[in-house]
Amino acid sequence: MASYFPYYFYRSYNLSDLRFHATYGVILSLYVPFTLIFTTEYLLSGNIDSASAQGLIIPAGYSLVLAYVMFRAIRKAFEKEIENREYLEVIGIYFSVVPFVAIAFFPGIDQVTEAIITNLGFTILTILFIRRSILQARTDRDGKS
Structure with a gap:
C-alpha cells in the first residue's frame, strides 16, 4: 500500500518532482529487487524468513530516499504558502x-504490531x-448566514 503514496x-x-518515483521508481526500487532477491535466496536456501528479510533491504533503503524526496517536493511546492491550511494538510x-x-x-514483527503501526496512519488520515x-x-x- 505504501508504494501507492508517491x-x-x-x-x-501536482508535484512534478515525484514523476519519476511515482511512475518508475517504485517498480524499479521496490518490486523488482524484492522479487529477484526473495526468489533467488528462497530457491537457494529454502528459508523463507531469511529470504524475506534480505529481500527488504533495498526497498527499505529506497523508502527512506522516497520519504525525503516526497517531503522535499511538498516543501518546494508549498514554500510560499506555509501559513496556508492546505500546506499543513x-x-x-x-x-x-x-x-x-x-x-x-x-x-519479523507479528501481525498485531503491524496492524497497530499501519492503523496509526489511518488514524492520522x-x-x-x-x-x-x-x-x-x-x-x-x-457563507449562508
Whole structure:
C-alpha cells in the first residue's frame, strides 16, 4: 500500500518532482529487487524468513530516499504558502504515510504490531478528514448566514 503514496502525492498535488518515483521508481526500487532477491535466496536456501528479510533491504533503503524526496517536493511546492491550511494538510498526510514506510524496517514483527503501526496512519488520515469536514461545514455555514 505504501508504494501507492508517491503516485497519490504526484497526481493529487501536482508535484512534478515525484514523476519519476511515482511512475518508475517504485517498480524499479521496490518490486523488482524484492522479487529477484526473495526468489533467488528462497530457491537457494529454502528459508523463507531469511529470504524475506534480505529481500527488504533495498526497498527499505529506497523508502527512506522516497520519504525525503516526497517531503522535499511538498516543501518546494508549498514554500510560499506555509501559513496556508492546505500546506499543513499535505504535511499531515505525509506524516500519515510514515507508519507504512516504517513497516519495511520491521520484517519479523507479528501481525498485531503491524496492524497497530499501519492503523496509526489511518488514524492520522481520519483526524485530518474530520478536521477538513468541520472547517468546510463552518465555511458553508458562515457563507449562508
